[in-house]
Amino acid sequence: MNxxxxxxxxxxxxGACLVPLLPGKLKNVYTIxxxxxxxxxxxxxxxxASFKISFFEGFPEMNLLxxxxxxxxxxxxxxxxxxVGMLFAFYLKDNTQHTxxxxxxxxxxxxxxxxxxxxxxxxxxxxxxxxxxxxxANRSRTSYFAAQRYLLVHIVGGLCLLxxxxxxxxxxxxxxxxxxxxxxxxxxxxxxxxLIGILVNAAALPLGSWLADAYPSxxxxxxxxxxxxxxxxxxxxxxxxxPGWDPLLYxxxxxSVYGIIYALLENDMRRxxxxxxxxxxxxxxxGIGIGTAMALNGTAAxxxxxxxxxxxxxxxxxxxxxxxxxxxxxxxxxxxKSMPWTMILGTIGALAISAVPxxxxxxSKTIILAAAEHEHMGWVWLILEAASAGVFLHAGIKFPYFxxxxxxxxxxxxxxxxxxLIAMGILAFLCIYIGINPGPLYDILPFEMEPYSAYHxxxxxxxxxxxxxSALVFFLFLPLLKRTDTxxxxxxxxxxxxxxxxxxxxxxxxxxLNKVAARLLLDGVTTRxxxxxxxxxxxxxxxxxxxxxxxxxSDAEQxxxxxxxxxxxxxxxxxxVGFAAALMLAAMTILIAVVLI
Amino acid sequence: xxxxxxxxxxFWESKRNRIIMWIILYTTCLITLVLELFVxxxxxxxxxxxxxxxxxxxxxxxxxxxxxxxxxxxxxxxKVDYYEKDELL
Numbered sequence: 001m002n003x004x005x006x007x008x009x010x011x012x013x014x015g016a017c018l019v020p021l022l023p024g025k026l027k028n029v030y031t032i033x034x035x036x037x038x039x040x041x042x043x044x045x046x047x048x049a050s051f052k053i054s055f056f057e058g059f060p061e062m063n064l065l066x067x068x069x070x071x072x073x074x075x076x077x078x079x080x081x082x083x084v085g086m087l088f089a090f091y092l093k094d095n096t097q098h099t100x101x102x103x104x105x106x107x108x109x110x111x112x113x114x115x116x117x118x119x120x121x122x123x124x125x126x127x128x129x130x131x132x133x134x135x136x137a138n139r140s141r142t143s144y145f146a147a148q149r150y151l152l153v154h155i156v157g158g159l160c161l162l163x164x165x166x167x168x169x170x171x172x173x174x175x176x177x178x179x180x181x182x183x184x185x186x187x188x189x190x191x192x193x194x195l196i197g198i199l200v201n202a203a204a205l206p207l208g209s210w211l212a213d214a215y216p217s218x219x220x221x222x223x224x225x226x227x228x229x230x231x232x233x234x235x236x237x238x239x240x241x242x243p244g245w246d247p248l249l250y251x252x253x254x255x256s257v258y259g260i261i262y263a264l265l266e267n268d269m270r271r272x273x274x275x276x277x278x279x280x281x282x283x284x285x286x287g288i289g290i291g292t293a294m295a296l297n298g299t300a301a302x303x304x305x306x307x308x309x310x311x312x313x314x315x316x317x318x319x320x321x322x323x324x325x326x327x328x329x330x331x332x333x334x335x336x337k338s339m340p341w342t343m344i345l346g347t348i349g350a351l352a353i354s355a356v357p358x359x360x361x362x363x364s365k366t367i368i369l370a371a372a373e374h375e376h377m378g379w380v381w382l383i384l385e386a387a388s389a390g391v392f393l394h395a396g397i398k399f400p401y402f403x404x405x406x407x408x409x410x411x412x413x414x415x416x417x418x419x420x421l422i423a424m425g426i427l428a429f430l431c432i433y434i435g436i437n438p439g440p441l442y443d444i445l446p447f448e449m450e451p452y453s454a455y456h457x458x459x460x461x462x463x464x465x466x467x468x469x470s471a472l473v474f475f476l477f478l479p480l481l482k483r484t485d486t487x488x489x490x491x492x493x494x495x496x497x498x499x500x501x502x503x504x505x506x507x508x509x510x511x512x513l514n515k516v517a518a519r520l521l522l523d524g525v526t527t528r529x530x531x532x533x534x535x536x537x538x539x540x541x542x543x544x545x546x547x548x549x550x551x552x553x554s555d556a557e558q559x560x561x562x563x564x565x566x567x568x569x570x571x572x573x574x575x576x577v578g579f580a581a582a583l584m585l586a587a588m589t590i591l592i593a594v595v596l597i
Numbered sequence: 598x599x600x601x602x603x604x605x606x607x608f609w610e611s612k613r614n615r616i617i618m619w620i621i622l623y624t625t626c627l628i629t630l631v632l633e634l635f636v637x638x639x640x641x642x643x644x645x646x647x648x649x650x651x652x653x654x655x656x657x658x659x660x661x662x663x664x665x666x667x668x669x670x671x672x673x674x675x676k677v678d679y680y681e682k683d684e685l686l
Contacts, residue, residue, distance in 0.1 A: 257662075264666040265673065334607055373641040381641060386658035393659050408607045458638040462651040465629045469655035472626055475619075477663050486674040496680055 007051050007065045007113055008038040008075060009123065012082070012106030019102065020095040028090045031098050035082030038109065042075040050115065060175060062122075063115025069446035070300065074112045074236045076444065077304045078105060081228050081311055084426050088315050089221040090419035096137045101225045104130040108229040112236055117165045117175045117194075120237065124161060124201075128154035131230055138219040146217035149492065153200060153210040161197025164190045182245045195242060202234035202285060203278050205254045209492035211278060212262070216270035216327065220318040223270055227314045228307045231277055235284045235303050244291025252289055253383040255282030260390035264481070265488040267328050269317050269403050273310070276353065276395045279387065280306050286384060287368040290375055293447035298367030300446055305360035305434060309352035312427040313399065316346025319416035319424070320403055326411075329483040334408030342416045343404040345424040352431040354396030354467060355388060357460050360434035364441070366454045366463075389470040396467070397474045402483060536587035537580070538567040626652070 015034040022030055051065035082105045092098065107130060110123030128151070135147040167190025169175055185191040196207075203211040215226050242248060259279025266272045280302070287299035319342045320335060321327050336343045348359070355361035365388070372381040415421070434441050442452070454460075474481070532539070542563055549559050569575040570583070608614050630649055640646040645654065 260662055261666050261669065264663065265670055337607075378642045378644065382645070382654075385654060386662075389655040389658045390662050393662065405607070405609065408610075456639075457636040461629065461632045461636045462638050465633070465649065465651040466655040468622075468626045468629050469652045470659045472622060473656055473659035473663065475622060477660070480663060480667055484674065485677060487677055487679060488670070489673045489675060489679075 005049050005051050005065065006041065007110065008041050008045075008079070009064070009106045009110035009113065011035075011038045011041065012102045012109060013126075016099045016102035016106065019098045025090075027095075027098065028086070028092070031086040031089070031102065032083055034102060035079045035086065035105065038106075039076065039079035039083065042072060042079060045072070052115075055118065059118065060116070062119045064110065064119050065113050066115030066177070067113065069444065070236070070240060071112050073300050073304060073444050073446060074232065075109060077307050078108055078112065078229065078232075081307050082225075084423050085221070085225050085228075085311060087426070088224055088318070088420050088423035090423075091417050092221055094137065094219075097134065097219060097221060100130045100133040100137055101222070104134055105225065105229060108233045111233045114177055116177050117168070120177055121158075121162055121165055124233075125158050127230060127233065128158055131226060134222050134226060135214050135218045138217065138222060140217070143217040143219075146214045149496070150210050150214040152495075153207075157197045157200030157207070159197075160193045160200070164193030164195070164197060166190070168194065177240065179243055180241050182242075186245075195245075198234050198237050198242075199251065201230050202238065202281055203231055203255075204251050204281075204285065205258050205278075206491040208255070208278055209490035212266075212271050212274040212490065213492055215274045215277075216268055220322045224311055224314045224318055227273070227277060227310050231281050232303050232307060235281060235288070235299065238285065238288045239296055239299055243288055243296055245289060248285050248289030249377075249380055250289075252282045252284070252286030253380060253387075255279065255285060256384060256387035257390070258282075260387060260394050262488060262490065263394035264398070267330055267483045267485060267487075269320070269327050269329060269332065269399060270314070272329075272394065272399055273313050273317055276313070276391070276399075277310060279391060279394075280310065280353070282387070283365055283368055283384060286380060287371065290368070290371050290377065290380070292371055292375060293449045294374060294452070295368060295371035297445040297447050297449050297452075298364070298369075298371050301364035301367055301438075301441055304441060305352070305364040305431075308427050308430050308434075309349045309360060312349035312424055312431065313346060313353065313395070315420060315424045315427070316342050316349060317399075317403070319420045320413075322420070323413035323416060324411055328485065329402035329406070330485045332403050332409065332411070333406040334404075335411060335413070336404040338412045339404070339415050341421050342424070343400065345421070345428045346404070347400050348428040348431055350396045350400050352435070354392040355463065356392075356396075356467060357455070357463055358432065358435045360431045360438075360441075362463065363435055363438035363454045366459070367452055370452065385466070389466050392467050392470040393474055397471055398481070401474075533591065535567070536591065537583040538570050540586050540590070541566060541570065541583045 012034055015030075015037075019027055019031065045065075045067045047067050049065050049067045050063055052061040052063050055062045082102075085101075086098075089098070089101075104127060107123045107126035111120055111127065114120040114123055132147050132151040132154070135143050135150055137143075165175070168188070171188065171190055180191055200207045200210075202208070211231070215223055218226055238248065256279050259275045259277070259282060263272045263275040263279065266275060284299045284302055284306075287295040287302065317327070320332065320339065323339065324332065324335075326332055352359040352361045355365050369381055369384050369388070372384060416424075438454075545566065546559060546563065549562055554562065566575070570580055573580070609618065630652060633649060638651070640650055647653075
């Protein structure tokens with residue numbers, strides 16, 4: 001085996017084990033170097049590389065390394081984001097967060113380079129576990145319960161995926177991780193189960209409320225790391241296995257609108273960004289549903305750029321949270337004076353997500369719309385175009401406006417630490433660089449397509465009109481958009497309230513049944529049987545002796561005393577042996593007769 | 598964490614500055630409309646095949662989204678402790 005056959009995931013997953021052993025800042029430097037090393041390894045991987053191991057007897061060898069342009073583009077952005085994310089976290093001394101983050105990111109790499117469905121599943125579950133641990137690492141009451149719910153949802157999703165894989169294997173005899181055409185597999189229950197399991201991770205409607213619940217409950221750096229990987233590995237798997245599946249068109253379009261509506265309702269700045277993830281992933285899922293080379297390239301390009309600007313947005317929100325301890329829009333505002341660089345860099349991210357010309361969103365997301373146009377999908381194009389306007393509304397303007405401007409609450413925190421600013425600066429630079437010069441990004445897109453350029457004058461003018469009139473609506477309707485200190489119910493209402501109802505029903509019915517059974521059987525019948533069995537001999541003796549004592553003239557008090565004495569002698573073994581034995585034999589005979597009857 | 602302080606008011610709290618910002622916003626919107634006179638904007642579908650369609654689409658779409666959000670807020674918005682008293686999950 002040579003260096004180029006090592007799965008990149010190994011570097012992060014195994015390298016994470018050394019983190020607790022390293023002292024001080026060396027630990028933080030190490031956490032940046034590891035993903036940089038993985039990035040370099042990916043750049044050297046030939047498409048012939050493979051890493052196979054035997055895992056289950058009776059199953060084919062598991063391939064942990066499959067390299068092509070699709071896996072490479074996701075590998076590049078995952079490792080690049082990991083480097084910058086760990087730079088952002090340079091102030092952090094928490095071994096738990098560093099270790100779980102590295103294993104989580106390594107597992108995402110494992111999914112991306114998985115060569116078959118079994119390898120995919122194993123890394124998939126690793127991701128679920130370590131992302132839940134990363135949420136728990138915030139060590140707050142909110143994160144404790146959020147991590148519980150997160151883990152339960154992802155266990156269900158993972159089981160769907162596993163069931164689907166096993167059914168698919170039984171049906172086809174193959175664990176190949178490859179494109180499954182809708183014509184051939186559109187009625188296959190196993191493949192649909194796989195799709196459902198993957199859509200849970202993609203936060204698809206209505207399975208995605210875990211995202212806005214869990215991510216904002218994580219720590220400052222946890223949120224930055226989490227925002228990139230789970231959903232984008234799902235996008236990768238969908239792009240690999242389900243290109244051109246029509247249901248994804250509807251799901252993606254619904255996600256893109258649902259994310260905007262809920263982001264408009266939200267008060268917490270990180271929940272706004274969480275719903276924004278769902279909105280953006282909706283574009284990617286729609287691109288996969290379109291399924292052409294251009295659409296899939298658009299999805300890959302959008303995922304690449306989205307990870308950059310979304311991380312930047314989460315970093316700016318994280319910096320505000322770090323300095324102020326607050327995340328609600330009702331508690332924030334007026335921070336442009338004391339956190340100007342955070343504001344400027346965050347605003348660049350906001351412009352990029354809105355696909356403002358000269359930013360990375362304009363040169364990536366618009367490929368998906370162009371693909372819809374090429375395929376004459378008018379309704380898809382219309383919904384995505386409307387959603388593009390909505391993105392500017394909720395992420396491009398609302399987020400920076402309510403956090404950095406709006407009502408001045410008098411907060412005057414210090415600017416973000418240098419490491420955070422440098423990390424944000426790197427991502428902001430990339431947002432603008434890719435917007436001005438998308439050539440290097442287009443060169444690594446996975447599929448061949450005709451040359452694309454977003455910078456037709458007509459396209460630029462149309463986009464500027466769309467965005468400026470979206471901005472006009474925001475400020476005209478600003479009185480309606482005032483923040484309130486509330487939460488918005490989502491689809492997780494069904495299992496959060498439902499869990500309480502289920503618990504109460506189970507408690508009342510099953511525990512109630514338990515109590516009745518205990519009272520009647522344990523305390524009642526069993527006790528009585530034990531008592532009878534213990535006193536059977538004496539009882540039979542008294543049945544015969546009491547009438548005799550009465551006949552000999554004993555009164556009630558004397559009979560009682562004689563009965564007590566008789567019972568005591570029998571229990572202590574001081575009555576005549578033969579008499580006692582005869583009584584015991586009689587008692588046993590009666591008991592056996594009762595049982596047999 | 599810092600304590601709230603009071604210093605000079607934000608620039609947007611001045612009525613004059615607010616008027617200036619509205620003028621800038623409307624002027625920018627107008628410029629994007631005027632540009633269409635000098636640049637050919639392709640309309641990919643017939644239902645969007647009229648002048649200034651992107652501006653109309655942006656305005657109408659965002660207005661609708663805000664109206665829908667406000668409507669949903671009537672029964673979706675709850676107090677922040679809505680789940681906490683029943684916290685099991």
